[in-house]
Amino acid sequence: MLELKKITKTFPGVKALSEVSVNFIEGEIHAILGENGAGKSTLMKIICGIYQATSGQVVLDGEELHLHNYNDAVKHHISIVNQEINLIPEASIAENICLDKLSRFTKAGFVDWNKVNKTAQKYMDMVGLKINPTIKVRHLSAAHKQQIQIAKALSTEAKVLMLDEPTSSLTQYEADILFDIMRDLKKKGIIMIFVSHKLDEVMEISDKVTVFRDGCLVGTELTKDIDQKKIVRMMIGREFNMDYKGRLDADNHSVAFKAEGISSNVYGFHDLGFEVRKGEILGFYGLVGSGRTELIRTTLGIDPKSAGKTYLNGEEIKLSSFSKALHKYRIGYVTENRKEEGLFLDNSISMNVSMNSLDKFYVSTRIPFILTRREKENSKKYVDELEIKAPKITTKAGSLSGGNQQKVSIAKWLSAQCDVIIFDEPTVGVDIGAKSYIHDLIWNLAKKQQKAVILISSDMNEIIALSRRMLIFKDNKIVAELKGEDFFAQSAKMISEKIGEFFV
Amino acid sequence: MNSKNEKKSFRIIMRDFFLQSYSSSIVAIILLVLIFSIGTDSFLTQYNLYNLSRTAAVYGFIAGAQLMVAVIGGMNLAVGSVGALSCVVLGISLQNLGLPIPIAIIITLAVGAICGYINGFLTVKLRLSGFIITLAMSFIYDGIALGVSHGYPYQIPDAFASLGRAKLGITSGLFIMMLVFVIALAIFFKNTKFGRDILATGGNQQAAKLSGIRTNAITISCNVLSCIIASLAAILWCSRTASATSSTGEDWMLYSFAVCAIGGISLSGGNFTGIGFFCGAWILTMIRNGLTMLNVDVYFEQAFLGAIILLAVSVEAIRTRVAEKIK
Numbered sequence: 001m002l003e004l005k006k007i008t009k010t011f012p013g014v015k016a017l018s019e020v021s022v023n024f025i026e027g028e029i030h031a032i033l034g035e036n037g038a039g040k041s042t043l044m045k046i047i048c049g050i051y052q053a054t055s056g057q058v059v060l061d062g063e064e065l066h067l068h069n070y071n072d073a074v075k076h077h078i079s080i081v082n083q084e085i086n087l088i089p090e091a092s093i094a095e096n097i098c099l100d101k102l103s104r105f106t107k108a109g110f111v112d113w114n115k116v117n118k119t120a121q122k123y124m125d126m127v128g129l130k131i132n133p134t135i136k137v138r139h140l141s142a143a144h145k146q147q148i149q150i151a152k153a154l155s156t157e158a159k160v161l162m163l164d165e166p167t168s169s170l171t172q173y174e175a176d177i178l179f180d181i182m183r184d185l186k187k188k189g190i191i192m193i194f195v196s197h198k199l200d201e202v203m204e205i206s207d208k209v210t211v212f213r214d215g216c217l218v219g220t221e222l223t224k225d226i227d228q229k230k231i232v233r234m235m236i237g238r239e240f241n242m243d244y245k246g247r248l249d250a251d252n253h254s255v256a257f258k259a260e261g262i263s264s265n266v267y268g269f270h271d272l273g274f275e276v277r278k279g280e281i282l283g284f285y286g287l288v289g290s291g292r293t294e295l296i297r298t299t300l301g302i303d304p305k306s307a308g309k310t311y312l313n314g315e316e317i318k319l320s321s322f323s324k325a326l327h328k329y330r331i332g333y334v335t336e337n338r339k340e341e342g343l344f345l346d347n348s349i350s351m352n353v354s355m356n357s358l359d360k361f362y363v364s365t366r367i368p369f370i371l372t373r374r375e376k377e378n379s380k381k382y383v384d385e386l387e388i389k390a391p392k393i394t395t396k397a398g399s400l401s402g403g404n405q406q407k408v409s410i411a412k413w414l415s416a417q418c419d420v421i422i423f424d425e426p427t428v429g430v431d432i433g434a435k436s437y438i439h440d441l442i443w444n445l446a447k448k449q450q451k452a453v454i455l456i457s458s459d460m461n462e463i464i465a466l467s468r469r470m471l472i473f474k475d476n477k478i479v480a481e482l483k484g485e486d487f488f489a490q491s492a493k494m495i496s497e498k499i500g501e502f503f504v
Numbered sequence: 505m506n507s508k509n510e511k512k513s514f515r516i517i518m519r520d521f522f523l524q525s526y527s528s529s530i531v532a533i534i535l536l537v538l539i540f541s542i543g544t545d546s547f548l549t550q551y552n553l554y555n556l557s558r559t560a561a562v563y564g565f566i567a568g569a570q571l572m573v574a575v576i577g578g579m580n581l582a583v584g585s586v587g588a589l590s591c592v593v594l595g596i597s598l599q600n601l602g603l604p605i606p607i608a609i610i611i612t613l614a615v616g617a618i619c620g621y622i623n624g625f626l627t628v629k630l631r632l633s634g635f636i637i638t639l640a641m642s643f644i645y646d647g648i649a650l651g652v653s654h655g656y657p658y659q660i661p662d663a664f665a666s667l668g669r670a671k672l673g674i675t676s677g678l679f680i681m682m683l684v685f686v687i688a689l690a691i692f693f694k695n696t697k698f699g700r701d702i703l704a705t706g707g708n709q710q711a712a713k714l715s716g717i718r719t720n721a722i723t724i725s726c727n728v729l730s731c732i733i734a735s736l737a738a739i740l741w742c743s744r745t746a747s748a749t750s751s752t753g754e755d756w757m758l759y760s761f762a763v764c765a766i767g768g769i770s771l772s773g774g775n776f777t778g779i780g781f782f783c784g785a786w787i788l789t790m791i792r793n794g795l796t797m798l799n800v801d802v803y804f805e806q807a808f809l810g811a812i813i814l815l816a817v818s819v820e821a822i823r824t825r826v827a828e829k830i831k
Contacts, residue, residue: 302714326716333714341714344707346774355704356715358697370695412715 001025002047002160002191007056009042009215016042017215019056024160029182029192031202031223034212035235035459040195043212044162047193048080049073060160074100079153080162085145087152089138093129094120096137097152123151126188127181143174150181161185162193167201168289179205197287199228211235232500233493236460245443247485248468250280255314256452257331257420259299262308267294269476271307276420276452281442283463284456285499286473292456293336294476296422300325300333312420326356332418334410336425336456342409345398349390350379352397352408356416382411387437403434410441421445422454427462442466464488464495472502523827525768525775528820529783532766536787540794547797550674556786556793557679558668562744564682564785565737566756567763568689571781572730574764575693576706576723577773578627578634583760585645586619586731587753590738592649595658595748605664609739616735617728619645624727628720634727642757649750657749660742668743678740682785690778702726706773763788766816787816 002024009017017039024030034040045051047058049067058065060076067073070080087096094113097120098105105115120133127147137145146166153161163182167175182192182205196202202209203223211218211234218234260273272295276282284292298305301319310319312329325331335341344352354361354375361374379393386407390400397408406426413421423442427435443466445451457463463470469483480502488495521527540547566583573580593615597608619641626637670677693699704712705722713719737756742748761771767784768777791812795805 321718322714323716323718335711335714340708341710344704344711344774347703347707351700355700358700368697370697370700372694 001061003057003059004043004047005057005059007043007046007053007058009046009051010054015215017046017053020212020215020217021056022210022217022220024191024193026159026189026191027186028207029186029194029205030208030210031194031196031206032210032212033196033199033202033231033235038212038235039215040212041164042215044080044164044193044195047073047160048078048162074156077157077159078162079156079158079160080164081146081149081153081166083165083168085142085149087137087145087148090136092134092136093124093131093140093148094133096148097123097133097155099152101155119155120151123155124148126154126185127151128177128184141174143170143177146170146174146178147181150178154185158190160191160193162195164195165197166194167196167198175201197289199231202231203228229497229500233496236496236499244489245439245465246447247489248280248446249485250277250446250468253277253279253450256280256312258311260309260311262295262299263306264294264298264303265306266303267291267298267476269294272478273308274454274471274478276454278452279446279450280469281446281453281455281467283467283470284454284473285458285460285463285470287458290473291476291478292473293424295473296333296424296454296456300331300422302333326416326418330416330418330420332356332413332416332421334413334421334423334426336428338405338409342412343397343405346396348394349383349388349397349400349408350376350393353379353382353393353411353415356412360415378415382415386411386414386441401434403430403437406430406434406438410438414445418451420452420454422456424456425458426455427457427459439466460496460499461492464492472499474502522823524777525820525824526777526780526783528816528823529767529780529787532787532816532819533783533790536790536794540790540797544794544797547794552793552797554671554674554676556789558676558744559793560786560789561676561678561682562737562740563759563763563789564685564782565733565740567760567767567781567785568685569730569734569737570757570760570764571689571769571776572726572733573634574769574771575702575773575776576726577709577771578723578726579638579761579771580623580634580727580730580734581638581757582619582623582642582645582731583734584753584756585642585649586616586734587738587741587756588649588750589619589645590616590735591742591748591752592653592658592750594739594742595653595660598661598664598748599658605661612739613732613735616731616733616738619735620728620731621724623731624724627727628723646750653750655750657747660746660748664743665746666743668740668746678744681740682782686778686782689776689781693776698725703774703776706775708774759788762813766813766820768820788813 004020004022007017007020020043032040032043042051046053049070049072052068058067065076067076088099091099094117098116102111105112117133124133127150129144129147129151131144137148140148166178170178185192194206206223208220209223209226209231210220211231213235254277255275256278258275262272263270269291272291274282286292297303299308299310299319300322301324302322310317317329319325339345344355357378358370360378361370363369363371376393383390383393388404388407388411390404397405400408410426426438426442430438439462442453442455446453455463455467468485468488469481471478472480472482482498546552569583570580590612594608594612597603597611598605603611623634623638623641626632627634630637668678672680693703701712701717702722704715704717705719709719738752741752763784764771766787768780769775791809792805795808800808
């Protein structure tokens, strides 16, 4: 039995987990659920030694563990299978499985490949993989690679096996094979911890469900005793801790931006559309990979679209590249991953803020010479306005906290004076203070400055607090539209119950 | 009391100076001048300085070619080969075709631009690293240069050679050109949108794309600029040495990296300091010149050069780490 006793984990400024106690039992598939930032991944990282708990104990079979890194966890037979495939494509299956213990198969510096292949075969049998272990990994399908990852995890004689969204890159058929393997491993008495966003899967495969919210454990239930509706309610239906911000009343305003018939071969969705009015905040709710971000990226021309029309203030516009969307039509997009896609971490705050509005600092429209004095004044203005906490505007963006980084990445688009702004998961990984600040900011953009705002989020409360109309995304489709100022004035509990219906 | 305050402000000035990325190269220049002028009689003579300034200028342009791709995190292994090809093109234009000097220069630069376009286009379209593409292309450019010229040097008219020998007061025309070049680069990267877009692309290509920057176009442009500058360096080289041969540029690629590295230009892209870059070219030239004057065995010169470059980049690495802590 793996017992977690009162685990607390704090990062500077954020409490990621608070006093979490949960037991994982042999021969059980235990699903862990929660919204982004609820604390699931922090918990997984503590179990496998990547993070150390601030307080509390991890006890495996009666012995308290003090893990300093992942290798320590492996020594205690704890293994994790990550969402991403971490295999060496140019090495054979057997080599990949035995890579971390190759020294055991070595005599006088030479590897005994026969022995390696035999050992690998043993674990491949456990996951029902019937292929030649000498084949190179790069020839295999995603599903086979995932099976190899599991075989590799098992080869540590794992007692505890964590699976972090293992089906995210698999087809339904491939996922079914994976579930058969999991049921098989269950019989062998392995403790399995399963993280997934897909509720259908959780209902199908798990024995127990534990739900997290804001770093706290909401509850643990036997899967057979609950339904998806109840899970959704546990995930999102807390007492509302954000104020109802009021009415936007944008129904009579003119449509600022409209997209129709958007199709993508890359992401495989067809004929999706939406419109957003001036002074409106349109919510896009759905889980990661449900098509919300993909629709926006395709619409704006970041990824290729196979069909679709876009309109700005009623006139048709061609969004063939994002460069056009920004410079010609003033459409802004605050990206989901600020570190990878939003910020220039090695550059100064000033440079980041002014990045998209350099033409504002020209001597004149005829002389495209950037006056750095104007640029600095502009950056200073937004740093003050958004209360970005930094020693100087020349400080590197990478050295700021999550919340302040996000503010910089928003300031960039405000400085570019966009009329249509899309926020993609604007509060992931930011602390509570910055979160409520960013919420006020988004609200004011719509209410006071009459901007057209689209808010993409998997945080239900965020959308309920800010938007007065929302589209619900599931499996690359828009499954519902909820609207009405009065509807959003209801209690959060009622709203989330209503939303939960669409996920059943 | 008063003197204490002054002392403190002096410390702050020194601290701010050492926080700048060019500080180690300025210190290096001062040290080198001291060592060479104490160690030899002929280092600090007017003639030597004039000579130095001409060589440093040409190295400045050679390194400029590497710089244009280094700022987007790329590299151009064909700097020298484009130089060689340019020399041959220039030689043919002037000697065989007897074209006027300005026309010959324009043709040479155009050939450079074409080479750069090919490099950039292939890098973007094949989605391969600049390393592979420019490595392959460097053999092709070299081969063409050698094949066309059969290794024979071309005659350069005196009028052309006198460009490279022009004296302006105590310094050379070439040096003034380099100064203008570095200042233009500094303004380009600081005050123009194009320059900023280039630095952004080098800093974070994904983010640049999502800031509306056409990163593929930037990659191609930088490769074109890189090879044009390499051609320009070749033209200056020919006028400096008064000959045009296909063997020009054999050692350019390594020196171009060396100047960038010494000058504190990150080879992973995203930054540029004019002062550092300028100092880089001077340090390299001074070391080569100074070692000769100190009567270092010519055959060992490379080893000393390498050791000094290693020293320079280690000092810079340590400085950066300390600076990060202080900040």
